[in-house]
Amino acid sequence: MTGPAAGHGLDGVADAGAFLARLVRLDPATLVRLRPVPGVGRTALWARLPWGVLVVRTVTGTAPGDVTVAAVELLAELSAGGAALPRRRDDGWRWPLPPPASRAVESLAAEDVRRIAAAAAGALREAATHGVAGRAVGQRALRDALLDHVAVVVTPDDAPDAPVEVPQRLVQGLVRMGFVGTGDVRVRVAGRWVGLVGPYGAAWSRKVAELSLTPTITHPNG
CATH class of the missing domain: 3.10.150 (DNA Polymerase III; Chain A, domain 2)
Known part of the structure; x- marks a missing residue:
């Protein structure tokens, strides 16, 4: 999918920005997957590190569905105080996630x-x-x-x-x-x-x- 159409929906900008900044330092080309947590007004941010580990941080705010974007583009948008969702790159996410229950x-x-x-x-x-x-x-x-x-x-x-x-x-x-x-x-x-x-x-x-x-x-x- 390619069109922006919606805002990113994240309220926890400081927490999301800290997460994204570390990701970009480790891999400037990395993707971040936004997945709303049902019923709690929060979004889980998922990413894959260069050595094959999945990392996740949950922040306040509700993303517009399960979407994947470039971490560097979302970081730039948050740093500028913007609310737009960067161009979607859903087809770039190729990794399964762990089950929700642990x-x-x-x-x-x-x-x-x-x-x-x-x-x-x-x-x-x-x-x-x-x-x-x-x-x-x-x-x-x-x-x-x-x-x-x-x-x-x-x-x-x-x-x-x-x-x-x-x-x-x-x-x-x-x-x-x-x-x-x-x-x-x-x-x-x-x-x-x-x-x-x-x-x-x-x-x-x-x-x-x-x-x-x-x-x-x-x-x-x-």
Whole structure:
């Protein structure tokens, strides 16, 4: 679809602008999907980060339906105080969303989440500078291996035979998007999806089917 025709409907301009600004810094060409939350006067803003994680922040105001636009164009409109919906790019959104219903399986302290993210960034810098076991490794290969690393394993009380694995890419998504506040971060599961939910937004990814690296932290309690 191409025609603007309607306004964006967002009232939480500051919250939406902060979300969009971080998205654009990570990927200037990224899309944002606006999905009204029925009955509460709020809209969920969805986007996909360059490393394959979906992120979402919910803001006040009701978008004119389920629409997708360029993040940079919506940010420019909000920054200018405008109310127009940028040109729709619905055909550009190609990713499924997690189911709306989810269950919490663990809470992580905010400082632990930040520490995990900082340690990963330090490991990447160290490997890029000195190599791995004395051998040089490409930056892309290092990044992909780091993002696939399972940072946390949770064993829910109600499903001890089905551990929940939280990959580093989820941790990085939550931290890089500024979703970690001072409270706890909740690990949630929705079907085949795993999410990290902070005070200011959430990051979601599909469950990791096969592991190539050993987890660094285990949380035995659900």
